[in-house]
Amino acid sequence: MEVGQQTEFRLDILRSLDYDVGMKGFFNRLLRIDLSKKKTAIEPVPESILQTYLGGKGLGSFLLLRENPSRIDPFSPQNRLIFTLGPLADTPFYGSSRYAVFTKSPQTGIYSESYSGGKATLSFSRAGYDAVIIEGKARDPLFLEISDEGVAFHPCQDLWGKETYEAEEAMLRKIGRKEAGALTIGPAGENLVKFAVIESERWRSLGRAGIGAVMGSKRLKGIAFHGKKRRDLADRPALKRLAQEFKERVQRNPIVPMYKKYGTPMLVSIMNTIGAFPTQYWSRGTLEGWEGISAESLLERCKVDSLACPYCFMACGKVSEVKEGRHQGLRIMGPEYETIYAFGGLCMVDSIEEIIYLNDLCDRLGMDTITAGNMVAFAIEASKKRRIEEKIEYGDVDGIHEVLKKIAFQEGIGRILSQGVRHAAAVWGMKEQAIHVKGLEPAGFDPRVLKGMGLAYATSDRGACHLRATFYKSELSGQIDPSRIKGKAKLFVDYEDKMTLFDVLILCRFYRDLITWKDLQDIVKFSCGLSLRKKDLRAMASSIIALARSFNQQEGMTKKEDKLPRRFFREVLPGTGKTIQSKDLEIMLKEYYQLRGWG
Ligand code: SF4
Numbered sequence: 001m002e003v004g005q006q007t008e009f010r011l012d013i014l015r016s017l018d019y020d021v022g023m024k025g026f027f028n029r030l031l032r033i034d035l036s037k038k039k040t041a042i043e044p045v046p047e048s049i050l051q052t053y054l055g056g057k058g059l060g061s062f063l064l065l066r067e068n069p070s071r072i073d074p075f076s077p078q079n080r081l082i083f084t085l086g087p088l089a090d091t092p093f094y095g096s097s098r099y100a101v102f103t104k105s106p107q108t109g110i111y112s113e114s115y116s117g118g119k120a121t122l123s124f125s126r127a128g129y130d131a132v133i134i135e136g137k138a139r140d141p142l143f144l145e146i147s148d149e150g151v152a153f154h155p156c157q158d159l160w161g162k163e164t165y166e167a168e169e170a171m172l173r174k175i176g177r178k179e180a181g182a183l184t185i186g187p188a189g190e191n192l193v194k195f196a197v198i199e200s201e202r203w204r205s206l207g208r209a210g211i212g213a214v215m216g217s218k219r220l221k222g223i224a225f226h227g228k229k230r231r232d233l234a235d236r237p238a239l240k241r242l243a244q245e246f247k248e249r250v251q252r253n254p255i256v257p258m259y260k261k262y263g264t265p266m267l268v269s270i271m272n273t274i275g276a277f278p279t280q281y282w283s284r285g286t287l288e289g290w291e292g293i294s295a296e297s298l299l300e301r302c303k304v305d306s307l308a309c310p311y312c313f314m315a316c317g318k319v320s321e322v323k324e325g326r327h328q329g330l331r332i333m334g335p336e337y338e339t340i341y342a343f344g345g346l347c348m349v350d351s352i353e354e355i356i357y358l359n360d361l362c363d364r365l366g367m368d369t370i371t372a373g374n375m376v377a378f379a380i381e382a383s384k385k386r387r388i389e390e391k392i393e394y395g396d397v398d399g400i401h402e403v404l405k406k407i408a409f410q411e412g413i414g415r416i417l418s419q420g421v422r423h424a425a426a427v428w429g430m431k432e433q434a435i436h437v438k439g440l441e442p443a444g445f446d447p448r449v450l451k452g453m454g455l456a457y458a459t460s461d462r463g464a465c466h467l468r469a470t471f472y473k474s475e476l477s478g479q480i481d482p483s484r485i486k487g488k489a490k491l492f493v494d495y496e497d498k499m500t501l502f503d504v505l506i507l508c509r510f511y512r513d514l515i516t517w518k519d520l521q522d523i524v525k526f527s528c529g530l531s532l533r534k535k536d537l538r539a540m541a542s543s544i545i546a547l548a549r550s551f552n553q554q555e556g557m558t559k560k561e562d563k564l565p566r567r568f569f570r571e572v573l574p575g576t577g578k579t580i581q582s583k584d585l586e587i588m589l590k591e592y593y594q595l596r597g598w599g
Contacts, residue, residue: 023050024234025087025528030063031129033144033151035218036077036136040151045130053544054528056086057113057503059131060102061547064111067133070554074106074210075192075217077137083124083223086506087527090125091233092243095508095515097121097309104555105209106217107194107371107420108439111461111551116198116206117309117508120225123181128229138219143171143184148227156221160190163364164199167222177226184222185212186366188408192216193418195371199363203333208368209440209462210420234529242522250514251313259316259510260306264337265295267444270476271341275576276449278442279345280394281377282435285446285573293344297352298335307333309508316510322353335359335369341444342373347380348394361401365408374441375407375417376400378424378434387428388413435565437464438557448568448578450475450482455492455588458562461548469496470509485584489591500541542596549598559598562589 022028028050032041045059053062060082067080081103088096098117105112128148138153141160145152154174159167164186171182182200189196189212196212197205215221233239250256258266268290271277275285291297298304302322308315321331335355343349343358362369376392383392390413392399406414416424421441425434435441440463447454452471457464466472471492475482480491501520502509505527515523517534524530524537532540564585572579593599 023047023528024232026050026055026130027128027229027231029129030131030133031127031146031151032133032135034136035134035138035142035220038138038153042129050130050528051530052540053547054087054504054524054540055130056084056100056506057500058540058544058547060084060100060113061111061544061551063131063133064102064104065547065551065554067135068104068551071556072104074104074109074214077135077218079104079135079214079217081134081211081214081218081220083132083134085121085125085130086504087231087233088505088507088523090122090230091236091527092240092311093523093527094243094247094311094313095309095511096506097311098506098508099124100503100506101198101206101211103211103214105211105439105462106192106213107210108463110438110463110555110557111548112207112209112211113462113503113548114207114209114211115503115506116200116204118181118201118204119310120181120183120200120204122310123179123225123227125231126179126227126229127225128227132223134218134220137217141219141221143222143224144220145175145224145226147225148229159221161187163187164366165202165364168200168202171222171224175224175226180224180226182222182224184366185215185220186364186408188365188367188418189213189216190221191408191410191418193367193407193410194420195368195375195418196366197368199366201333203363205363205368208370208465212366233527235526239523239526242519242526246515246519247313253514255513256314259314262295262299263306263316263318265298265318265335265340267337268294268340268344269296271444274449274476274482275573275578276446277345278341278444278446280348281346281374281381281433282446282567283571283574285449285576285578287345287348287350289350290344292350293340293352293355301352302356312508314508314510320356322356325353327353327357330356330360332356332360332363338443339369339373342370343376343400345444346373346377347400349397349400350395351397354397357397358400358404361404365404367404367408370443371420371441372404372407374421374435375424376403378421378430379403379413379417381433382424382428382430385430387430432566435567437564438462438561440464442466445472446573446578447564448573448580449576451485451580451584451588452480452482452488452492454564454568454580454585455489455592458564458585458589459592461545461552467499467509469499470512471495473512485587487591489588489595492588492592493595496545497538497541500544501537504540504544545596559589559593
């Protein structure tokens with residue numbers, strides 16, 4: 001029925017299957033959408049798969065490995081884009097309003113995962129699926145409306161080229177359902193920038209390593225969700241009681257008011273004090289004048305309101321409005337620590353208002369701020385070394401702003417920078433200077449100081465990722481000496497297992513010190529009806545970590561790629577004299593492989 005700009009509406013109902021039967025905590029079904037054929041299908045998710053991997057990262061990794069043909073081009077229509085939920089989505093447990101996405105990354109060529117939170121989780125969950133698999137490629141730009149009533153393919157040539165804020169508003173307006181939530185890409189995703197992200201609620205970003213570009217390659221501008229379905233839990237009253245008891249137990253923990261007041265920018269002062277704040281494209285560990293980009297400065301210079309995801313009492317989100325100066329009135333959610341490090345540290349922008357300005361541009365264009373900051377700082381280095389003709393300086397906000405726009409629209413120097421630092425370094429003959437692992441640029445934790453973060457960057461399946469184990473927490477809190485090498489992998493594996501369970505249930509990272517293993521056992525019992533011991537949960541986490549690794553092995557990745565950029569071994573951080581030795585990494589890796597059984 002689809003013609004021109006009309007909407008095609010399809011609804012496939014698998015009447016023969018009774019989806020109320022199956023694993024508690026899940027809808028026991030997934031939605032498959034083929035954009036090439038504009039076809040949809042509802043398929044059962046076998047109980048055995050859910051029992052083995054639960055949802056979130058477990059289900060997403062299983063499906064990606066099962067579905068994606070090996071070694072395909074990430075921009076091929078065959079590359080699957082897989083969205084998943086966990087068994088806690090749209091339930092009263094705290095920190096659970098999150099969803100996930102998995103694909104093969106165009107930036108790294110390997111496994112890619114990402115998580116985001118907010119109201120869109122509730123809309124997604126109420127559509128009534130555990131996963132949505134998107135394959136194929138639309139002939140013309142469209143956005144999807146996915147609900148418990150069916151799937152609509154909305155042609156949207158008029159939205160192609162629009163920035164994310166405008167596109168999201170237009171999609172929601174078109175749907176006209178106040179309970180709907182929408183995800184969208186911006187020009188960067190459409191133009192296949194390899195670190196394009198997906199945005200929702202204007203400022204929430206999803207998709208390091210170019211998941212937004214995969215969406216763009218499919219000519220998929222966005223997805224809107226709505227519905228009325230609620231998941232059937234094994235024991236809803238018990239989960240509610242657990243949530244209440246949990247809140248009473250932890251809400252006076254000092255980290256709760258810290259997150260509420262300062263959010264992630266509180267890390268700026270901590271990291272600068274210990275000299276681990278990557279500065280001047282990874283050549284220093286402290287920014288002179290960092291006070292101007294600290295959490296305190298944000299609170300003083302901007303009007304800041306806390307914002308919580310649904311079902312959260314920590315409210316780490318900050319909506320900041322610039323009070324004075326050339327950006328007066330500019331309002332964003334953020335900036336988060338990682339954005340402050342990328343533009344403030346690496347590019348040496350020492351004003352919080354100017355970082356907000358650059359953050360806003362990246363959100364509008366739909367680009368990952370961590371990689372964007374790394375790319376601009378790398379271009380500044382290339383400019384200084386005369387590898388490029390352009391003149392770009394550290395701290396030159398307007399120059400940085402121009403480069404970011406060129407990246408998003410693939411213009412001039414932006415064409416090379418849009419491919420990530422591995423590519424730019426190869427083109428400009430700067431491989432020795434480039435900082436990345438497996439093609440992904442690291443977050444704002446220098447492994448010459450926080451050595452466990454070296455192990456994290458080297459082993460993470462999506463490249464130099466800080467989130468899979470969030471091991472900086474243990475090293476910053478004094479739980480383990482940051483300089484310690486021997487015996488470090490054991491605590492690292494503890495963290496990685498627990499955070500993997502968080503990604504399977506899709507719980508917010510910032511609850512990691514509050515939710516105990518006993519809580520995790522109770523959560524799984526009351527949501528899914530499974531009585532699992534701590535060692536069963538850890539075994540599950542291990543098997544899911546192995547799944548992601550199998551995907552990378554299938555793509556040709558070996559242990560040789562578990563490494564760090566050589567600069568971390570060769571260059572000492574000025575001021576502190578800190579460095580990491582290659583043998584330090586070898587020791588940590590050896591212990592890690594043994595503990596994982598990959599000897
Ligand atoms: S702590 Fe922050 S990110 Fe986590 S659920 Fe709450 S508001 Fe969302």
